[in-house]
Amino acid sequence: MRSKLEEEIRRIEPLDESAIQQAEQHLLNLTKPPGSLGKLEDIARQLAGITSSLHPDLSRKAIIVMAADHGVCEEGVSAFPAEVTPQMVLNFLAGGAAVNVLARQAGADVRCVDIGVNAELSHPELISRKLMHGTNNIARGPAMTRETAIEAVLAGIEVVDQLWLDGYRMFATGEMGIGNTTASSAVMSVMTGDSPEEAAGRGTGINDERFAHKMAVIRRAIETNAPDASDPIDVLSKVGGLEIAGLAGVIIGAASRKCPVVIDGFISSAAALIAASLCKDAVSYMIGSHLSDERAHGQLLLKIGLSPVIHLSMRLGEGTGAALCFHFIEAAQRVMREMATFDSAGVSRG
Numbered sequence: 436m437r438s439k440l441e442e443e444i445r446r447i448e449p450l451d452e453s454a455i456q457q458a459e460q461h462l463l464n465l466t467k468p469p470g471s472l473g474k475l476e477d478i479a480r481q482l483a484g485i486t487s488s489l490h491p492d493l494s495r496k497a498i499i500v501m502a503a504d505h506g507v508c509e510e511g512v513s514a515f516p517a518e519v520t521p522q523m524v525l526n527f528l529a530g531g532a533a534v535n536v537l538a539r540q541a542g543a544d545v546r547c548v549d550i551g552v553n554a555e556l557s558h559p560e561l562i563s564r565k566l567m568h569g570t571n572n573i574a575r576g577p578a579m580t581r582e583t584a585i586e587a588v589l590a591g592i593e594v595v596d597q598l599w600l601d602g603y604r605m606f607a608t609g610e611m612g613i614g615n616t617t618a619s620s621a622v623m624s625v626m627t628g629d630s631p632e633e634a635a636g637r638g639t640g641i642n643d644e645r646f647a648h649k650m651a652v653i654r655r656a657i658e659t660n661a662p663d664a665s666d667p668i669d670v671l672s673k674v675g676g677l678e679i680a681g682l683a684g685v686i687i688g689a690a691s692r693k694c695p696v697v698i699d700g701f702i703s704s705a706a707a708l709i710a711a712s713l714c715k716d717a718v719s720y721m722i723g724s725h726l727s728d729e730r731a732h733g734q735l736l737l738k739i740g741l742s743p744v745i746h747l748s749m750r751l752g753e754g755t756g757a758a759l760c761f762h763f764i765e766a767a768q769r770v771m772r773e774m775a776t777f778d779s780a781g782v783s784r785g
């Protein structure tokens with residue numbers, strides 16, 4: 436099983452440098468001062484490097500929402516009860532959640548995966564890959580076995596595989612799991628060396644008292660489990676979550692298929708940190724969508740090496756920031772496709 440993951444990781448290649456150079460040359464010929472479209476130009480170059488094309492067709496795009504529960508909720512770390520996780524999954528499937536609305540506006544499809552929800556769910560549109568009925572409480576012991584962590588990463592890869600066969604060429608990460616900012620902060624703290632207090636945030640909006648308790652729970656989870664920071668699978672299995680592991684797989688799967696993968700907020704970024712640690716080249720396939728208001732998110736993005744495209748003071752997750760980022764990716768593609776050159780428009784160069 437481990438070797439299947441290693442094989443997938445080995446397939447990830449660095450970006451196509453000659454396509455990046457071609458994109459840069461084209462951008463220099465467009466009727467604007469060099470570099471004046473800022474991050475849109477960064478995105479245009481990155482898309483060229485990922486796809487080896489100046490005009491890739493990325494019109495079919497999927498936001499993969501991985502849902503799972505967290506045993507650590509019994510410590511009282513969220514402002515909301517755990518039953519919200521399955522309730523929100525049904526909301527995604529009915530098309531009524533924020534991510535559904537923003538995905539529709541961006542022309543993206545939402546695909547919801549049950550990778551570890553603590554309820555029996557059945558719906559024709561639900562991708563059922565349940566590995567556990569929620570993780571074990573990380574404040575008391577490991578979240579899951581090492582085998583389950585690997586299976587969860589592989590499940591994410593397989594979901595991308597299937598969607599790729601269905602014609603999707605751009606992916607975004609999304610998640611639902613009450614308690615998952617606690618697991619994400621624990622993952623961040625272990626992997627970056629930032630203290631549990633620096634890596635923590637208020638998630639769904641907890642008060643000062645609960646926040647102090649949450650930081651203590653994250654510290655206890657790390658002390659109890661002593662994860663090995665140099666082994667991302669060990670970190671996932673000890674203090675992670677099933678959706679975080681699944682999303683790391685989504686990112687690895689997208690990168691190995693040479694597809695851009697748009698990273699949503701804090702939890703998705705914890706998954707991105709795991710993916711980056713499994714394979715450094717995977718970062719080149721990631722687009723950091725937005726800067727979440729979850730306190731440690733900016734620092735986490737910095738550690739991965741991502742610069743967020745937008746900052747709308749959002750702190751929801753689900754894939755909402757990624758859905759909005761699709762508009763800017765399309766803008767970058769339109770610039771490449773539709774703008775006049777100095778020659779074609781008869782504009783003098785500087």
Ligand SMILES: Cc1cc2ncn([C@H]3O[C@H](COP(=O)(O)O)[C@@H](O)[C@H]3O)c2cc1C
Nearest residue numbers: 513515610611612613614615616638639752
């Ligand atoms: C109704 C509702 C919808 C959500 N959609 C995403 N989240 C977000 O909040 C949760 C993480 O915060 P914490 O760690 O504090 O529980 C995750 O499920 C995340 O996706 C939601 C939370 C709620 C309550």
Ligand SMILES: O=C(O)c1cccnc1
Nearest residue numbers: 638700701727750751752
């Ligand atoms: O940034 C996020 O993804 C986030 C922040 C708070 C709560 N849920 C998600």
